[in-house]
Amino acid sequence: MKNFEIFQYIFFKWTMALLIGLCTGLIGFCNNIGVENIAGFKFLQTINYVRQEKYVKGFTYFAGCNLLLATVTAALCAYIAPAAAGSGIPEVKAYLNGVDAHSILAPSTLFVKIIGSILGVAAGFVVGKEGPMVHTGACIASLLGQGGSRKYHLTWKWLTYFKNDRDRRDLITCGAAAGVAAAFRAPVGGVLFALEEVASWWRSALLWRTFFTTAVVAVVLRSLIGFCRHGNCGLFGEGGLIMFDVNHATTKWSALDLVTLAILGVIGGVLGSLYNYLVDKVLRTYNIINKKGPMFKVLLVITISLLTSCCSYGLPWFAPCTPCPPESGNECPSIGRSGNYKNFNCQDGHYNDLASLMFTTNDDAIRNLFNSNSKNDFHLSTLYAFFGAMYCLGIITYGIAIPSGLFIPVILAGASYGRLIGTLMGQFCNLDAGLFAILGAASFLGGTMRMTVSLCVILLELTNDLLMLPLVMIVLLISKSVADNFNEGVYDQIVKMKGLPFMEIHAEPYMRHLAANDVVTGPLVSFSSVERVGIIIHALRATGHNGFPIIDEPPFTDAPELCGLALRSHLLVLLKAKKFTKQQHLMRSDIKKSFKAIDFAKPGSGKGIKIEDLIIKDEEMNMYVDLHPITNTSPYTVVETMSLAKVAVLFRDLGLRHLCVVPKTPGRPPIVGVLTRHDFTPEHVLGLYPHLKHILK
Amino acid sequence: MKNFEIFQYIFFKWTMALLIGLCTGLIGFCNNIGVENIAGFKFLQTINYVRQEKYVKGFTYFAGCNLLLATVTAALCAYIAPAAAGSGIPEVKAYLNGVDAHSILAPSTLFVKIIGSILGVAAGFVVGKEGPMVHTGACIASLLGQGGSRKYHLTWKWLTYFKNDRDRRDLITCGAAAGVAAAFRAPVGGVLFALEEVASWWRSALLWRTFFTTAVVAVVLRSLIGFCRHGNCGLFGEGGLIMFDVNHATTKWSALDLVTLAILGVIGGVLGSLYNYLVDKVLRTYNIINKKGPMFKVLLVITISLLTSCCSYGLPWFAPCTPCPPESGNECPSIGRSGNYKNFNCQDGHYNDLASLMFTTNDDAIRNLFNSNSKNDFHLSTLYAFFGAMYCLGIITYGIAIPSGLFIPVILAGASYGRLIGTLMGQFCNLDAGLFAILGAASFLGGTMRMTVSLCVILLELTNDLLMLPLVMIVLLISKSVADNFNEGVYDQIVKMKGLPFMEIHAEPYMRHLAANDVVTGPLVSFSSVERVGIIIHALRATGHNGFPIIDEPPFTDAPELCGLALRSHLLVLLKAKKFTKQQHLMRSDIKKSFKAIDFAKPGSGKGIKIEDLIIKDEEMNMYVDLHPITNTSPYTVVETMSLAKVAVLFRDLGLRHLCVVPKTPGRPPIVGVLTRHDFTPEHVLGLYPHLKHILK
Structure with missing residues (x-):
């Protein structure tokens, strides 16, 4: 390669990172706005009915909205892109391990993932957007890297540089990191997530490029959020770059607190691994249902949607109304959508604490749980009910045909569990209940996902509370250690269940x-270094092998010796060019001249030449072709x-x-x-x- | 291995991580206390002389203290452990790459590194403690891992589990991470530093153990700092877990600010790479001097010490006195040691701003620069002078025979450069001067060290200001990109200069x-699989090879074939056991029974059997030994x-x-x-x- 080409290559690599960051940041933001506006509108309207005491109408409206959104999502997933259902993180992880599974990163998957994630979260399911965002980021990276999609006539030529596995993997790693960064607004956490959970190979150079991508995402999000501050984005407008900004003024802790945390971590680990176990069982059941056809997939989604609607709307009725604390001022009861004190069915000056958690978006529920203004915002019974609901709904929701992230359900269950423990331990502990909620979320995340460093940094960036870092670390380590005794991480479990050869x-x-x-095993299919065309064609048709050993044989050498390895895709390119000879002789330089390096570059998914595309005449079948030019003469070998x-x-x-x-x-x-x-x-x-x-x- | 042994092994691994964390945290804290007390006492006494207008006596006292401390440090480094001089990070990096250089991790090195670092920093040199802390952490890990030191009769048996390269490397990686965590009180930064800069191989499991170690360090530091809050530690008492807690209330930035930052990053990158270039030149000169003998080393240290004392004491006299700002209240002029407003030679109610930077510990100088209370604390001339002094002193100090970290000098120069730009841009920019100082430090760090993610997280943990993260990212990326065009990172440069085969x-x-x-190249020395003792002894004496191919030959096989590879250390163990036979025949199972796996474990540095230790009689020289039991029969091979x-x-x-x-x-x-x-x-x-x-x- 000449100097200029190297420069161009490096320049394009960075441009790609920039583009991936820009696109993912933008989509992440659109997702946010979409969810907040759709869900916000839905909640406002329902609350209006409740305030007018039209309770049945309210429920009908609420459940109807959810059902509509859920059905559209399910239909998209079931009929257009089945690969878009679920989290997407296991698939991306497998891809980066070298498993090129079908249509994981196709344009249709991207489209359904984006739309489905917005609608699914807005439909009130206990699902998150972070898994889908990771998948979205990976899809964007893949599409950009392979120069668009030929199927949809969206191609651009200048971006056809990244034609090998490594460059593609690098881009997709950047995309995955950008996804996390966009979902959690956590740039460093995104990089670490890609490193710890997603990527199978890692280089220092990649750290640096991934970091650039997530920095771009952070800047994009920051600018757009700044733009929305002025009320340009409908109901969206809360929140800065830090999602759950909870500066717990003083974070002092004693030895007794550490013991409490250890117990919190142990229980969190047990509950987390139980979560994994149950998700696995439910997923296997759902797989049986889903295999029966798209209609069944949609029906399953509808069932879960109705169940979720009943919980969200129904459970708060059992909670008692609490008088607003006098120091809360205008905040209670909250008239708008967010806030700690939902009025719901209570009279003025009172609030329904379970409604503050159940009858709101997942993000707001987490914000309320992490909040540390007052220890007694939530009754114990409320926390029990909410924890139970979230734990069960989270388990039965994953696996239905909608894009569904696992982080948010786990954080919801974990935060309510932590807050519960915090409230129970109230008088014995220096730590406030909001901090307990964060630590509970950490323990659940550690127990299910089994990541440590990246979760720690993500939680740090989510909450902007650096002083609690050692506490989060301890809880994560304990819960992960405990859970590791029972089963493996939820993503590994899903990878295994999908049968991907990880x-x-x-x-x-x-x-x-x-x-x-x-x-x-199996009969070894190898070619002579100057082989008859017919034999190659036959072997390519008869086997599915992608690599064929090439043997140098007499008369070219004294004894048969291994020349190297040729790839199926390269053989097809060579055969298509029809550089055949009547006699069995070498014509290496001749052939080399007629190809460029780009001809042998790895094509995008579904874009390569297929054996069926070749039209070889009968007389050509008996001619010879020299395989030396396409043989990798330095294959790795073992005795x-x-x-x-x-x-x-x-x-x-x-x-x-x-x-x-x-x-x-x-x-x-x-x-x-x-x-x-x-x-x-x-x-x-x-x-x-x-x-x-x-x-x- | 049986189940119990596996459990024991894992348990010991975690225990080691715990111990490394505890020890490193403790030493890091002692270092802190030592420096603060020695330097604090020195400054207080000198200030007293200055207040009494005994200027010459003040200087004599000040320079004398520095000289004494410097000479002791230099003597320790020059006569006891030459390997303890310098940063130590390049050596640890090389070790983790597989270079077992002599005495890098010896107990004497550890001792001198700890004491030398305290005295060297207290002596007022423009050096930091982070490089030495990394080296200290690695030494501790190595000593613990190899079960103490036989030379100093400090051995313990139960810790002799980690007898292979990988376990040792893992432990030392943990140690290095713990060192950074202890130096900067930055647990996540420590993990990332180990990952990005130090380690050559990385596994997910390691991430997790490293993280545990740094979490222990954080907890240890936190507890000890809490203990010191009550005034139990002499002059030490300031600062919590966050070293430079600078919450810049609002961090709003516009497009114009980004342009300013880009310029800041570009200049920072250029200055950073120039710094590397100059450090390299100076280091080569110093190496010539240092090679002349220990005496020359000490003399060089004395020269630099006097020069530094002159700068610290002399330069502030040229700075004008500034009246205290009225809003500062009791803070100005500061009577104690720290604070932004040093009185020095000024009358009451005035302060000398250059003295606030020069005539204080490096940590306090950085804290003052990062401070954002008021834009006009520092005159432009002060910043020019301080920047120049730090840039030059930093360059000429690295390479003298004291333990010297590179981070602090670079941060000092970078922070003053950033604050300078910030003050110059004052009216055009929304960002305050303290934030500019942080960004300037980032640009210099990016320009010299060329790390990105870990620096970013370290800076984040140093300053506890999450909102400036995107800004720091951008500056780091720009300065690294710019500097990469000129030369390589400072640590790589030093590794190369030391001639380590990285x-x-x-x-x-x-x-x-x-x-x-x-x-x-070279004559290949190989052994037959059942070889004559004399031939082996001769080969071991004549060559320095550490691995010998073993060939199966007739009569044991039909034709010569490669049996595997035997290591020198294993050959020596086998020879020492004297399982020889008169005739050339196999006795595999016999030999296997008489050894345990632990006999062939890799000994600690300088602990293995040497060829000189073997006493082989003449008649034994003609006997045969079966090498099969010690042959690795699956060596990696290439054609x-x-x-x-x-x-x-x-x-x-x-x-x-x-x-x-x-x-x-x-x-x-x-x-x-x-x-x-x-x-x-x-x-x-x-x-x-x-x-x-x-x-x-």
């Missing part, structure tokens, strides 16, 4: 008892007797897709087989050697 | 033009024709120390050579192929 960073213990050639555990580490650490296994003793064919990702999956290995199942971790 | 994460471009066998760039990636990513190169064609000896770290260094490769030098990056 490569873990560690080799499994049973691999130490096997060698590379123990798992090499057949090498420990499978070490092979797995090599495969994973270097991010390979094919690994050649060569024989140890001379005098045999120069290659034993090719290992791919699937050969390392527990299903494959333990399928071959079931007796190794008992070997513990 | 493996970069990227393969160098010229490596693409070479194959593995192009760089394999000789493989591209050197790919080989380098394999070597680096898997963290290897030896890589076997095998022949491509059969019928030759089964191994071509062994590649080690040194074979990938530019010196070696470009020494062999000088014509590749012109290939650009």
Whole structure:
């Protein structure tokens, strides 16, 4: 590459990061405005009916709105882009691990994810927007990186630089980080989230580019929020760059507090892992229902929507009305939408504390729980009811056909759990109930997601309270440690349930008892370095392999030896160009001249040449083609007797897709087989050697 | 390993993390107290002389104190532990990259580093304690991990679990993170620093353990600071967990401000890279002086100490006295040590603003610069003078024989530069001068250290001002980008200058033009799998190799084939046990029984068996020993024709120390050579192929 090309490449990389940041920030903001306006309007109207004592009409209106929004979302997800349902984080995680699953990052998925997330959250489901935002960011990055979508006639030529796995992965990592940054307005948290949870390979250079992307997101959000301060965005207008700005004036703590926190963490860890367990069970049940067809998906969404509406509207009626505290002044009862003191069904001067939590957007409920103005804002019974409702609704909502983030449900349940403990411990503890809510949220997040550093920073950026950092750290560590004894993190669980061949960073213990050639299976399909066209075509049709070993054979060498590895996509490009010869001879330089590097670049998803696209005449089938120009002559190889555990580490650490296994003793064919990702999956290995199942971790 | 052993191992790992956190936190706190008390006493006494108008006596006292402290530090560094001089971060970085340089982590180094850092900072040098703290943390981790020091008869048996490179590296990474956390009271920043700057390999599990360590540090510091609040620690008593708590009430910024910041970042980047350039030049000069002997080292320190004393004491005399602003009340002039308004030589009711910066500890100077109470606390001339002094003193101080961190000098110069720009831009800008000081510090840090995310988080935790995060990000990114055009980060520069064979994460471009066998050199020394003792002894004496290929030969196999790789340390253990046989035959199981895994564990630095320790009789020299039990039969191998760039990636990513190169064609000896770290260094490769030098990056 010339100097200029390198400069152009670097310039485009940074431009892409900038664009990803801009787009994701913008979409995140639109999402915010959309939800706040739709949900706000819905709540205002319903409250009006309640104030006029038209209770049934109020419920009908409320449930009707929710149902309409939910049905539209479900229809979009079920009929247009099934890949847009759910969180999206497991899929992005698998993609960055090297799993190119179908349509995960397609334009239709992006569209449904954006719209569906707005409508789904506005429909009052106990779901968040952070998972969908991560997925959205990744989709944007993918679309930008592959130069638009050919299917929808949206292509641009100047952005076709990123034609290899690594550049794509880098972009999508940036996109995922930007998604978190946009959802939580947490730029550093976004970077750490991408690092800790999403990315499988990480380089320092990537840290730096990801950071730039999230900085752009932060600036975009900041500017737009500034613009909205002046009342230009309808009902949106609250909140600065910090989502839940709760400066707990003094954060003093004693040894006794630490004991309380330890207990909080332990229980949080247990409840968190139970949450994972239940989500898994529910998800498996839902999968059975969802497989029956799109109509069933929609029906399931409708059922859950009605149930959620009943809870949100119904439960507050059981809560008693509380007189407004005198020091609250104008704040109580709140007339508008947000605020700690919802009037709901109470007479003037009173408020319904359960309505303040249930009958509002999820963001506002969290803000109310994190609030630390007064210890007695919420009755114990209210917190019990809210915690129970959120825990159960969160579990039964994930898995229905809407874009649904897991963070917010977990934070909701965790914050109410924390506030509950805080209220119970009231007189024994120096920490206020709002801080307890934050710590409870931390314990639940630690118990379900099992991230530590990124959650800590996200919580820090969410609440702007640096002094509670050590407390959050302790709670997170305890709850994660406890939960790790029971099951694995919720995203790993979902990845596994979806059957994606995720490569873990560690080799499994049973691999130490096997060698590379123990798992090499299937008939090996290899080509001679100057091969007959017919043989190649036949092999490409008959197998699904993506990599083929190329063997140098006499007359070109004395004995057969491994020349290298050729990829299916490159073979197809070569065959399409039809540089065939009648005789079996070398024509390396000839061929090299007629191609450019870009011809062999990895195409976007669904854009490559397919074997069906090739039209080869019969006489051409007997001609020869020289495979040297497309052969990777330095493939990574391992000796057949090498420990499978070490092979797995090599495969994973270097991010390979094919690994050649060569024989140890001379005098045999120069290659034993090719290992791919699937050969390392527990299903494959333990399928071959079931007796190794008992070997513990 | 049995279940119990695994549990024990994990338990010890976490215990170690806890201990490292406790010790590092404690030492960090002692360092703080020590510096504040020594320096505070010195300043108070000197001020007393000045107030009594005994100016010469004041200077003599001041310079004398500094000189005494400096000389003690220099003597310790020069005579006891030369490895303790300097920052220590480059050495730790190299160690974590796999360079086991001599005595970097020895107990004597630890001792001198702790004492020297306290005395050096108290002596008024423009140095910080963060580099030394990182080194201290790493030393503690190393000592704890290898179960004490045999040399000083401090050993404990139960901590001898961590006998391999990876566990040691993990512990030392935790130690380095704990060091940053203790120095800056920045737990998250510490983790990120370890991740971004120090560690060469990183796993998610490590993130989590590092985080635990820094959380412990934070809790330790918090408790101790709480204890000191009640006046139990002499002159120490200021400051909470946040070092420079500067909540800039409103942080609003406009587009014009962003332009100003861009300019600030560009200039900061240029000045930062110039700083690196000058540090490099000065360091090379100092190295020549320091090589002449310990006496010269001490003399150099004395010279710099006198120069620094002259600046600190002399420069404030040129500054005019300013009347105290009426709103400052009791604060001005400050009677005690800290505060923005030093009285120094002025009459009552006036203050000397340059003295507030120069004639105080570095931490207080930074606090004063970051302070945003009033825009006009500092005259322009004061800031010019202070910036110039700090920039020059910082450059000439690094490299003398004292433990010296680079962060604080860079922050000092950067903060004064930022405050200068802020004061100059005063009327055009919404941002206050204190915020400008922070941003200036960020620009200088970005320009010299070239870290982004970790610096950002450290600055955030130092100042507790979350809203300025996007601004800091932008400035850091700009200054790093600008500075990257001129030279590399200061730590990389020092690593290179010290001649440590650091493996970069990227393969160098010229490596693409070479194959593995192009760089394999030297006569290959290999052993037969059942080898004569004399041959092994001779080879171990004659070469310095640490890994030897083992070849299976007839009669054990049909043709010679590669059995694996044996390490020098394992050969020595085997030879010491004297399991020799008269005849050349296998005795694998026999030998295996007589050793435990722990016998072959990697010894602590300087603790292994040496070839000189072996006493082999003459008749034993002709006996045979079976090397199979100590042979690693799954070494990583590459084919000789493989591209050197790919080989380098394999070597680096898997963290290897030896890589076997095998022949491509059969019928030759089964191994071509062994590649080690040194074979990938530019010196070696470009020494062999000088014509590749012109290939650009």
